[in-house]
Amino acid sequence: MAKRKPNAAFMKPVQPDDVLSVVVGSKPLPRTELTKKLWDYIKKNGLQDKKVRTQINADAALKAVFGGKAKVSMFEMTKLVSGHLKK
Numbered sequence: 001m002a003k004r005k006p007n008a009a010f011m012k013p014v015q016p017d018d019v020l021s022v023v024v025g026s027k028p029l030p031r032t033e034l035t036k037k038l039w040d041y042i043k044k045n046g047l048q049d050k051k052v053r054t055q056i057n058a059d060a061a062l063k064a065v066f067g068g069k070a071k072v073s074m075f076e077m078t079k080l081v082s083g084h085l086k087k
Contacts, residue, residue, distance in 0.1 A: 020084035022061045038081065 013028035024037040042048055042056055049055035054074050058066050066072050066080050 015086040017084045017086055019064045020081065023065060034081070035078075038077075 010031045013030055014034060015028045016024050016026060016034065018026075023041050024034055029037070042062075045059055047057050047059060047062065049057055049071070055071055056062070056074065056077055058070055058072065063070060065084055066077070067083075069080075072080060
């Protein structure tokens, strides 16, 4: 069986916009790294909902990324973060 090649699109660096760079930094980075940094930030600040683990409770920086929403699901977060990447 052939070894699966990592998806090149995921490895291509993406550029966070000014809003997202507050959370993950302003350097271009692969999407996988961006997701990791986002989760590091969420965990460090205790923003994952204690009862509903799939919910993220936004602080001021994340609220800006989430379009003003105080709570988003993990799945919605991915979509909202994509909107803050410069093409």
